[in-house]
Amino acid sequence: MSEPTAPKPAPTRLIVTGETKLVMPRHNKLRHDAGRGRWIILAPERVFNPDDTAVEVLKRCDGQRSVSEIAEALSQEYQAPLDVVTTDILEMLQDLTDKGVLIKAP
Amino acid sequence: MNEIAPTHVTETAMPDVARVAECATSPDPGTEPALCARAPIGMLCELTHRCPLQCPYCSNPVELERANAELTTAEWQDVMRQAASLGVLQIHLSGGEPTARKDLEDIVRVAADVGLYTNLITAGVTLTRERLAKLVEVGLDHVQLSVQDVDPENADRIAAYKGGMAKKIQVAGWVKENGLPLTINCPIHRQNIHNVPRMIEFAVEMGAGRVEIAHVQYYAWALINRASLMPTREAFMTAAKQVEEAREKYKGVIVIDAIVPDYYAKFPKPCMGGWARGIVNITPSGRVLPCHAAESIKGLPFDNIKDRPLADIWLNGEAFQKYRGTSWMKEPCRSCPRKEIDYGGCRCQAFALTGDAANTDPACSLSPMHAQWQAVAEVESHTPNAPEFIYRRVGGATKKPEAHNAS
Ligand code: SF4
Ligand code: SF4
Numbered sequence: 001m002s003e004p005t006a007p008k009p010a011p012t013r014l015i016v017t018g019e020t021k022l023v024m025p026r027h028n029k030l031r032h033d034a035g036r037g038r039w040i041i042l043a044p045e046r047v048f049n050p051d052d053t054a055v056e057v058l059k060r061c062d063g064q065r066s067v068s069e070i071a072e073a074l075s076q077e078y079q080a081p082l083d084v085v086t087t088d089i090l091e092m093l094q095d096l097t098d099k100g101v102l103i104k105a106p
Numbered sequence: 107m108n109e110i111a112p113t114h115v116t117e118t119a120m121p122d123v124a125r126v127a128e129c130a131t132s133p134d135p136g137t138e139p140a141l142c143a144r145a146p147i148g149m150l151c152e153l154t155h156r157c158p159l160q161c162p163y164c165s166n167p168v169e170l171e172r173a174n175a176e177l178t179t180a181e182w183q184d185v186m187r188q189a190a191s192l193g194v195l196q197i198h199l200s201g202g203e204p205t206a207r208k209d210l211e212d213i214v215r216v217a218a219d220v221g222l223y224t225n226l227i228t229a230g231v232t233l234t235r236e237r238l239a240k241l242v243e244v245g246l247d248h249v250q251l252s253v254q255d256v257d258p259e260n261a262d263r264i265a266a267y268k269g270g271m272a273k274k275i276q277v278a279g280w281v282k283e284n285g286l287p288l289t290i291n292c293p294i295h296r297q298n299i300h301n302v303p304r305m306i307e308f309a310v311e312m313g314a315g316r317v318e319i320a321h322v323q324y325y326a327w328a329l330i331n332r333a334s335l336m337p338t339r340e341a342f343m344t345a346a347k348q349v350e351e352a353r354e355k356y357k358g359v360i361v362i363d364a365i366v367p368d369y370y371a372k373f374p375k376p377c378m379g380g381w382a383r384g385i386v387n388i389t390p391s392g393r394v395l396p397c398h399a400a401e402s403i404k405g406l407p408f409d410n411i412k413d414r415p416l417a418d419i420w421l422n423g424e425a426f427q428k429y430r431g432t433s434w435m436k437e438p439c440r441s442c443p444r445k446e447i448d449y450g451g452c453r454c455q456a457f458a459l460t461g462d463a464a465n466t467d468p469a470c471s472l473s474p475m476h477a478q479w480q481a482v483a484e485v486e487s488h489t490p491n492a493p494e495f496i497y498r499r500v501g502g503a504t505k506k507p508e509a510h511n512a513s
Contacts, residue, residue: 010310011310011313011359011360012358012359013357013358013359014358015358025287026285027247027248027285027286027287029223031221033193033195035145035193036145036193040195041115042195042196042223042247043287044225044247044248044250044287044289044315044316045196045225045248045250045289045316045363047147047195047196048115049115050114050115051114051115053114054114054115057114088114092114092115095115096115097358098357098358098361099361100287100315100316100361
């Protein structure tokens with residue numbers, strides 16, 4: 001059905017692992033909603049409401065740091081067990097990636 | 107639909123607007139009711155009712171507003187500024203066909219400058235590559251492109267517009283080349299429901315991040331054309347299963363949002379996420395409505411943005427106050443545990459079918475009208491030959507049905 005474009009590889013699901021480096025594409029916007037006193041992510045036809053932990057993770061998803069590095073930093077900062085932090089944020093990041101909020105860093 | 111992401115992030119879906127009359131899928135815009143009750147998060151801007159297409163399910167009112175009544179550029183720009191200071195987060199620029207406004211760029215520019223997330227809802231057929239690039243340059247964030255069917259001839263017939271499909275494929279390509287996210291919106295009804303899996307595939311091929319399988323909601327033009335549009339329960343069930351399969355297959359590739367037809371649901375949707383709760387709608391001439399179909403409720407007075415500030419209308423306008431919250435409800439809603447979940451359904455539908463907007467939406471299985479109402483769908487969806495479409499055009503509703511061929 002698609003017109004002149006050369007055959008593209010079929011898009012596939014990104015599975016997030018410790019090595020993955022994630023970034024928020026420019027059309028999604030993490031910002032503080034002053035009027036409602038909370039953080040939000042503005043995305044196509046959606047508003048996501050991340051809690052404080054999620055905001056800390058998302059701010060670190062800069063395309064440079066891997067998920068493991070982020071988990072380590074947070075585990076030290078909040079003195080929480082690394083395996084707990086890792087499991088927790090992997091689950092969250094996989095879900096946000098599935099929803100197109102985050103993408104793999106180019 | 108999955109509303110809540112695991113543990114740390116909750117999600118609010120915007121009601122899918124324009125093409126198909128629609129309702130929010132998640133009623134709670136946030137955690138602090140006191141604040142969230144105060145400001146809408148989304149604003150639908152019907153910039154114009156002009157449109158080159160004539161879809162027989164169009165959610166615009168049957169009485170279309172004329173071009174010479176439309177707000178000016180400066181007035182729309184002022185609406186954007188007012189919306190941002192009120193606390194609106196996202197705006198949906200729709201119509202009619204919003205690109206029919208030559209000043210769309212000027213409106214988007216101001217909206218983006220004041221920090222609003224801008225979503226263009228278009229049928230695409232009149233868009234050019236240059237124009238889209240310009241819109242992106244001034245700050246457009248997202249494009250929602252409607253597709254009437256994947257079969258080009260059927261699509262032409264449904265929209266009474268020739269050659270739409272080829273144009274849409276082009277537009278989808280331009281959206282992607284500009285790095286913008288794309289949603290494909292497919293209004294679903296009796297005459298294209300067999301193509302649901304192909305529509306999802308098409309959206310994936312086009313590189314869309316999101317596709318709406320949006321069953322037509324039966325207000326406005328769609329109500330006039332209900333007998334031509336209502337799918338059978340069996341067809342609906344098949345399509346629902348196909349959507350589930352596609353969700354598995356395309357997990358992480360595309361988000362599929364499905365909007366269920368009321369007639370086959372047990373409970374109504376929280377229309378607009380609750381009346382005057384999360385969404386405000388502005389008509390081409392500046393009338394401020396709690397829902398794009400609200401004018402169908404006779405006797406409800408509406409304010410115009412030209413006469414009164416947006417915040418004041420939102421907080422105190424009579425139409426907004428009338429059905430806000432739950433205190434206006436009658437039985438069975440009044441004592442129902444779901445009343446803060448679905449807010450008693452759709453006021454416009456309650457009015458259209460019972461004559462009183464404060465009644466329970468007949469879409470609810472607890473409504474005394476429910477059985478009778480569902481029977482209508484049963485009968486209409488099984489008529490062997492769907493009646494001819496009554497196409498959406500100025501004065502069209504009073505004309506005789508047209509031949510099926512696109513003009
Ligand atoms: S006629 Fe079709 S394309 Fe035009 S506004 Fe109505 S639904 Fe949209
Ligand atoms: S009775 Fe009213 S509140 Fe209860 S489920 Fe039906 S529409 Fe919703």
